[in-house]
Amino acid sequence: MANKATKCCFNHFIRRFSTPAIPAYNFIPKAYTGPSIAKTDSLKLNHISPVVYDLYKKPLIIHQGSMQWLYDHEGRRYLDLFGGIVTVSVGHCHPWIGIPTQVYQITSFYPRLRPGLTSTQAYRQPNISHAGFYNALLPDPYRGIWGGCRDSLSQVPDACSCRGDCVTSDKYAHQLSELLENSVPAGRVAALFAESIQGVNGALQFPKGYLRKAYQLIKNYGGLYVADEVQTGFGRTGDTFWGFENQGFTPDIVTMAKGIGNGFPLAAVVTTKEIAAAHAQAAYFNTFGGNPLAAAAGKAVLEVIEEENLQENNKVMGRYFIEQLMELQKIHPVIGDVRGKGLMLGLDLIKPGTKEPMPVDQFKNIFETIKDLGVLIGRGGRWNNVLRIKPPMCINKQDVDFSISVLDEAFKRHKY
């Protein structure tokens, strides 16, 4: 019989290495017959730009997808909490959407490319900024100089709890007015671009009322407001179909992409007739402009979102998810901030007891363990220290429970 000491060690061993059980799913992936990891490594090394990099220390070849699940070259199943950066909206290879299913067996960013235009430091090339672009101070309730409260179940510790607009929204808006007044050439303000919730920057939400004040300001200066709904659109934030609808104003221009096509390359810009007419002052042409195939894919995606009531699922699952993440935050001091709305959530990982971002090597270990335990999660933020959760909108309660168990286990295995 094991004595007390060995029994204790044994229990410790079991606890340390317990593996959360993956929910059942009835799907048999095809056998992978493509090149080996070693072969893809050599192809990448010799023929692909180094800007395309592996996300994981032990890389994956994802070769098939079904709804919220992805399969690797060894047939192992993963819960996809990132959807190829919020691109897979209604599920991989959704059975109703014939075109993308046939043309794009999966969509994935493993390995991934760095996107284009953003002020997020991690994505900036070491060049001077484009002339004519100005960045406003980031109204960040967690690390911003004035803090603030936001439209989320989860607030930063010791945040204000303003009824209506947050008191700090005036201060941040004042900073924006200073920028418009003193930095931008007088009378030449073109437009303000903003996401309703910052995606790549780690599900970062602004203090309540800030965006509406920013909208009013830009209108006062004769500019347009462009709402980037590439990540926040299509019901993802739960309460409303578009993120800006939570803010109480109508933008002049709305840009959309990613989730609109569920993996099919499709984007759209929506605006008024007057603004669209201004675009016709010069010739405009685009090789990959609108086409019937893309339009059919987009229409099918919109129908699925409506038929399957996915906006409501985002609301219900998003609420449950963030409640569970807030519970995790109570027991894992590396979680500095839990934020977001609907199925657009972020966990800001820190050095416990500070607001300093978790060092990148430590973050990578946790990130890798989450993958090894069967969950593919996103990564972002100014210091790349935010776990981003933006799954296909079809996830269910079992999937959330599994994700929480995996996160819990990953944090337990890496106590920093």
Ligand SMILES: Cc1ncc(COP(=O)(O)O)c(C=O)c1O
């Ligand atoms: C919020 C946001 N806007 C715009 C883009 C650019 O979209 P696209 O790659 O379709 O040009 C991205 C890409 O990641 C994004 O996240």
